[in-house]
Amino acid sequence: MTPISETIRTKIIDLRRKANLSQSQVAEFLNIEQKTYGHYETGRAKPSIDTLFQLTRLYCLSGIDELISGHAEKKTTLVDRYKSLPFEKRKIVDFILQN
Numbered sequence: 001m002t003p004i005s006e007t008i009r010t011k012i013i014d015l016r017r018k019a020n021l022s023q024s025q026v027a028e029f030l031n032i033e034q035k036t037y038g039h040y041e042t043g044r045a046k047p048s049i050d051t052l053f054q055l056t057r058l059y060c061l062s063g064i065d066e067l068i069s070g071h072a073e074k075k076t077t078l079v080d081r082y083k084s085l086p087f088e089k090r091k092i093v094d095f096i097l098q099n
Contacts, residue, residue: 008052009043011067015059016041019077030054 016026027037030051039045047055052064059077061067082093 005043005046008047008067009041012047012055013041015055015077019059019079021079026055026058029058 016023023037023041024034027034030037032051036045040047040051049064052067055061056063056067057078060081082090085093
């Protein structure tokens with residue numbers, strides 16, 4: 001495994017845990033199977049560039065370079081932002097996501 005692959009692998013594990021998300025939840029966000037996402041975390045598979053971009057969106061990172069370098073202040077994730085919304089606004093987000 002290359003140093004960059006290992007860095008991404010450990011970073012996505014760390015980000016997921018800090019966001020208090022399961023592998024299944026991240027896989028659902030990425031629209032992939034949980035097994036596939038699990039392979040990213042174990043190093044059995046490498047995420048595509050598109051998947052890396054989606055992960056930067058999920059975790060509110062400035063870009064893929066932040067996944068690789070790991071140098072950044074902790075930022076609020078989309079999940080954190082959703083959880084901080086008032087109940088009525090969460091219902092609106094839920095409605096939009098379901099339709």
